[in-house]
Amino acid sequence: MxxxxxxxxxxxxxxxxxxxxxxxxxxxxxxxxxxxxxxxxxxxxxxxxxxxxxxxxxxxxxxxxxxxxxxxxxxxxxxxxxxxxxxxxxxxxxxxxxxxxxxxxxxxxxxxxxxxxxxxxxxxxxxxxxxxxxxxxxxIHSADSNPHRNSWPHINKSSNEMMNLYMEPKSESTMDSAHLLEAFNDLPHYSQYFLLCFFLFPPKAVIKRRVIIYLWRSEYSYWREDLANVVLDRFIGMGFIEPVYQRCSFVPDSLRMPLSVRSALSKLAMGFVNTSKYNTGEITECCITKFSTLLNVDNAIIDGKLLEKGTDFHALYLGRWQSSATHHIEVADNKVLQGLKNMKQLSFLSLRGISMITELPTFISELTSLKILDLKACHNLEVVPDGIGLLENLTHLDISECYFLENMPRSLANLSRLEVLKGFFIGDSKNNGRSCTLEDLSRLQKLRKLNIYTGVKDFPEEGQLIALQKFEALQNLTISWGGYSSTDGSNGIPETQNLSNKPDLSLPSTLQKLNLQCFHGTSLPSWLRLSNMKELKKLYIRGGQLCNLEKSPERTANDQCTVEILCLKYLGDLKMDWEDLMILFPKLIFLHNVECPKLTNIPCNKSGVWKRQEGH
Known part of the structure; x- marks a missing residue:
């Protein structure tokens, strides 16, 4: 079309x-x-x-x-x-x-x-x-994006979300207000700020771990995400927050603060967090020492006046933080973003899910304090300026679901501190000769998470696999195949020989998580040798034409596949028996099976989940 x-x-x-x-x-x-x-x-x-x-x-x-x-x-x-x-x-x-x-x-x-x-x-x-x-x-007045929608808590209670989330069974915090305040005051300063981030959101808000961690890392960037998760888990153990599980997920990916805890800490939080009306919704601002944050709670329209509230913000969350994509947000016009020009201290900017942004202003390259730039689902975005490569402190960039983007600026390869890149597009090299390549990106030695979207059926080819093996720190890789445009998907890498003659070509052995979406093959490709990926713990395969996973030959204990968590979704042609699956994945502890009707004798519950029992 x-x-x-x-x-x-x-x-x-x-x-x-x-x-x-x-x-x-x-x-x-x-x-x-x-x-x-x-x-x-x-x-x-x-x-x-x-x-x-x-x-x-x-x-x-x-x-x-x-x-x-x-x-x-x-x-x-x-x-x-x-x-x-x-x-x-x-x-x-x-x-x-x-x-x-x-x-x-x-x-x-x-x-x-x-x-x-x-x-x-x-x-x-x-x-x-x-x-x-x-x-x-x-x-904006459609059923799924009404700017006059009910105030919280209904904003986060769409039927789909409530079906997909459930609270881990646990009682409210047993500590009274005095003990909660005492426990809070005993926390290190960085932990106190972490908890106060929850007051940016409405009561009962279900918040993704990613959102909280991004807000925290925009101030404490020297903390790794795995350590941030340790702190959050400690808060759960202390009763300050509670986990919210995605339905059938193995680990909680969302959190919320119990009302009893929020009530106990509310007076203290009022000294740092302020909520005010703006247009048809609300915004919240938080200021701790010299660090300030502004969050769009539920406004459907972002206009220039909002960005006139100050230029000293360190974190600006204008986009959608809710889990549901039904929360529509748009800018009044592209000139709205001009208000960002003088925000030289800005370290975290989220425009996630905001419509009507067709291009980023060229001055974005001058915001050199930026560490996290979230542009996910900016569906109208057509151009990312080449100057983005001047953001020398950038560690996270998300441009996934920006369907109008056809070229990746080559300057992405200059982001030497980049740790996470989502939405990297690989198209037909004949039409994307000036686009950034995997070979270019391989210079990013700190990149640990990479999400690739491609319209090329034969991806990855030899040159791309060679490039991927150069990513020394890569732990998490997602590849999504879309509409196929060409058999030449080198994206700037010369056409190469058939992979069948290259037995040593495979994905990086450092991977801990692999996610394949809409893979076109009927069996696992030659470049996916599970027995060679000694660090791989999570394997997700969603959609596509897979017919089998091929039962592995007898192996020694050292050659066994190390996958512990396996998610198979919407694989209508996948035919395999439980016994063969366990031979292929002998260390499996969790399986989620969704609409794979030809998997037989799988001992999953009604939700499609199997968990290994302790002692087995």
């Missing part, structure tokens, strides 16, 4: 032009309407001024009569004008509606014949493009 561009013709009529590229809305309905209204405002004073000059030479009766005639004429003109413009808008809406109906028809056909996850990813991208063409006034 091609994307389309709406532009204004000379007579202010919206005209639709086909485009093979991901073009943006140069004039949205909102800006076009504002443009026309401005023209009307300019014309009115002239008519009234001419009438006033004439009326000054007449009697009062004539003045009233002529004034009534002039006003009647203006009103009539306004109604004629509105009817004409509404007709133009209807034509535009009918055109877009036709595209939406066609896309929905294709989706229904996929559902009827049994769609694979890779195909659904493509439909999701097309839907995102069409959604971006709906005028913002309509989109």
């Amino acid at each position: 091609s994307t389309r561009e709406a532009t204004l013709s000379s007579d202010d009529t919206p005209s639709i032009h086909n485009s093979r590229t991901h073009s943006k809305f140069k004039w949205s309905i909102r800006s076009w309407a504002a443009h026309v209204k401005a023209k009307r405002r300019i014309s009115k004073p002239k008519l009234l001024e001419n009438h006033h000059n004439t009326a000054s030479n007449t009697s009062d009766n004539d003045d009233h009569h002529d004034g009534a005639l002039a006003l009647s004429k203006l009103i009539r003109q306004d109604f004629h004008f509105m009817k004409e413009e509404i007709a133009k808008i209807k034509n535009y809406v009918d055109h877009v509606d036709g595209q939406i109906n066609q896309a929905y028809k294709e989706f229904e056909e996929l559902q009827t014949r049994g769609s694979r996850e890779g195909e659904l990813h493509e439909v999701k991208k097309d839907a995102a493009k069409l959604k971006s063409r709906i005028p913002s006034q309509l989109r």
Whole structure:
């Protein structure tokens, strides 16, 4: 499905032009309407001024009569004008509606014949493009993104979220307020700040560990994430916070503070955290010593006034922190981001899930204190400036689910302190000759987590595997295959020989977690040798055409696969028996099976979960 561009013709009529590229809305309905209204405002004073000059030479009766005639004429003109413009808008809406109906028809056909996850990813991208063409006034009042939605706690209680989350059974903290305060005051300063981060969010808020850790590391960047998790686990043991598990997950990935703890610490927190109304929602600000944070609690529209609140923020969380993607946020216009220009101390910036951002301002390269930049699901983002390579302190960059991005700036390879990179896109090398390559990225010796999205069926090829083996610190790798565009997926690396003649080519042996999404092969590829990956503990395979995992030959204890956690989801063709699975994964302690109907004799519970019992 091609994307389309709406532009204004000379007579202010919206005209639709086909485009093979991901073009943006140069004039949205909102800006076009504002443009026309401005023209009307300019014309009115002239008519009234001419009438006033004439009326000054007449009697009062004539003045009233002529004034009534002039006003009647203006009103009539306004109604004629509105009817004409509404007709133009209807034509535009009918055109877009036709595209939406066609896309929905294709989706229904996929559902009827049994769609694979890779195909659904493509439909999701097309839907995102069409959604971006709906005028913002309509989109923000949709059922899933109402800016006047109920205040907390309902904001975090969509039915889907509540079905996917459950609280670990435990009682409220047994300590009274006095003992809680005493325990808090005994904590080190960095731990106190960690806990106060929870007061940025509404009561009963379910918060991802990632969000809390990012807020904390923006101030204490020298703390590793694994140590941050140790501190959080200590808080759980002390009763300050409690874990919230993703349904069927092995470890808790979300947290919240019990109301009893929040109540006990609230007076103390009030000295550091302030919540205030803004537009139709709320914002919270936190200031501890010289470190200040601003968080968008539930505003659907981000405008320039919000960024006028100060330039000394260290952490700015404007985007979506809620787990559910139904919380729609957008910027009033691209100029809003100009308010970031003087925030030289900013170390953490989240624009996650914010629509209508088409490009980052070039001055982003001047914010050299940035350590964490979260751009996930900025669906309208088309360009990441090459100057991003000047952010010498950047450790985390997330550009996943930015479907309009077609090129990765080569300067990414200059981010020598980068530890996490999500959303690295690899396309057809013929069309992405100037895009950053895996070979370029291999210079990043601190990179430990890499998420790759590719539209190339044969990825990874020889040159890419050689490049991946150069990532000495890489522990977590995700590869997602989308719509296939070419068999040449070298992305700047010359075409190479078939991998079957290269038995030594495989993924890095340092990997501890591997996630494969929508893999096209029917059996595990030659580059995935589980017995050679001695550090691999977690293996996730989601969607695709796998038919078998191939039972391994008899091996010694030293050659056995080390995977302990295995998640198999939406693999309709995967055929394997429990006995064979245990031979392949002898150290397995946790299995999650979702919609893999041809796996037989699997002793999972109703949720598709199997856990090894202690002593077995």
